[in-house]
Amino acid sequence: MTNSPTHEAITRAHHEEWARVVASLASRFGDLDVAEDAAADAFVAAVEAWPRTGTPPNPGGWLTTTATRKALDRIRREGKRDAKHRAAEMIRDDTPHTPTGPLTDDRLRLLFTCCHPALATEARVALTLRLVGGLTVPEIARAFLVQETTMAQRITRAKAKIKKARIPYRVPGPDDIGARLAGVLAVVYLVFNEGYLSGTGDEPVRRDLTLEAIRLGRLLRALLPDDGEVAGLLALMLLTEARSAARFSATGELVTLVEQDRGGWDRDLIAEGHRLVRERLASGIRPGRYQILAAINAVHTDAGSARDTDWSQIAALYEQLYAVSPSPVVALNRAVARAELDGADVGLAEVDRLVGTLDRYHAFHATRADLLRRLGRSVQAREAYDRAIELTQNPGERAYLTRRRDQLA
Known part of the structure; x- marks a missing residue:
């Protein structure tokens, strides 16, 4: 007897359908609560039905139709027999979604709706994620x-604020698009990061998320071809994604940048990312956060081997990044670059200044553990590895950290 798939498992397997269903219903009903609740109900129905009947030939169409009916049921229960009801009755369509461009892409429109300036920045990002x-x-x-x-x-x-303020579901016009763009870029980057090193589940990587983030990045690039941060974010994601095939061993363990087989990197993605970075450098305009991060990744991917990495340039770029975006995470990465240039003791001193600030961040403890290991302080390194292992749920990363800890004297 096989186990039935869970709601989470089906959502993961059909992530693109989840995002599309929510976006499609939000477009037609104008209500994010209705859209999300109906999508969730549809996935629950899939959990109950698909183990018995098998996955349908068009899962997205099945989910959209089911979600539409669930939304109609909710509207009827709440007595909302208005134009939304009549519009919803007309959209029972099993055909798959085909994006037709940046201005009509459902998810891009939903992205800009959720990033309305009436919401606090963190709320915009969280809701859109x-x-x-x-x-x-x-x-x-x-x-x-x-x-x-x-x-x-x-x-x-x-x-609740979107509903109360009657924020329209649309891509903003040229006059107000800038007010929402920072939140949109932050969301796309966080979606990419969650896919690049998955925080839950048995798989270390969620390529559905990384590919969706890159897709949205390309749509934004088509919408705003002259925006440096849009180009920078796309370049950053391409250069990072280019290394994906070399990031995990055959057993699923994380392979660090230093240990990766660079022959397995995607040279087409690297070439595209480098072109975008050079284009922004040639513009002469002061770069923002994503452009600097892309430049850092360009330096890494330009090195033929880990030994050839230009750490002085990377350290300088992190200094520049900290001036633009002075966050503890940037300070942590700057400390790693300083350790490569000036020694593990210098890097550790900078990392230790962040104690109390990044205690819930696994990479802080993993970085500290590695520097302590390099300095021969095995007891403290073991404690730091233990804390990093405790904080990460990614199976590949846990395997790597566990092995490194167990190799300590």
């Missing part, structure tokens, strides 16, 4: 380094 990215509340809470209950409340308040 939930509705567009399809991330769970625990995954989003980890991305923000906060408790799950805090994040759930934040998302609920954001949806």
Whole structure:
């Protein structure tokens, strides 16, 4: 007897359908609560039906039709027999969704709706990760380094504010698109990061998320071809995705950048990313956060081997990044570059200044563990590895950290 798939498992397997269903219903009903609840009900129905009947030939169409009926049922129960009801009756369509461009892509429109300036920046990002990215509340809470209950409340308040303010479901016009763009870029990047090193589940990578983030990045690039940060974010994602095939061993263990087989990197993606970075450098305009991050990744992917990495340039870029975006995570990465240039003791001193700030961030403890190991302080390194292992749920990363810990004297 086989186990039935869970709601989460089906959502993961059909992530693109989840995002599309939410976006499609939000477009037609104009209500994010109705859209998300109906999509969730449809996936629950799939959990109950598909183990018995098998996955339908067109899962997206099945989910859209089911979600539409669930939404209609809810509207009827609440007595909302108005234009939304009549419009919804007309959309029972099993045909798959075909994006027709940046201005009519459902998820891009939903992305801009959720990133309305009436919402606080963190609320915009969290809500969009939930509705567009399809991330769970625990995954989003980890991305923000906060408790799950805090994040759930934040998302609920954001949806309520959109409903109360009657924020329209549309891509903003040229006059107000800039007010929402920073939130949109932050969301796309966080969706990419969650896919690149998955925080939940048995798979270390979720390529559905990384590919969706890159797809949205390309749509944004087509919509805003002259925006440096849009180009920078796309370049950053391409250069990072280019290394994906070499990031995990045959057993599923994480392979660090230093140990990766660079012959397995995707040279086409690297070439495209480098072109975007050079284009922005040639513009002469002061770069923003994503452009600097893309430049850092360009330096890494330009090196033929780990030995050839130009750490002085990377350290200088992190200094520049910290001036633009002075966050503890940037300071942590700057410390790693300093350790490569000036020694592990210098890097550790910088990392230790962040104690108390990044205690819930597994990469902080993993970085500290590696520097302590290099300095021969095995007891303290073991404690740091233990804390990093405790904080990460990614199976490939846990395997790597466990092996490194167990190799300590």
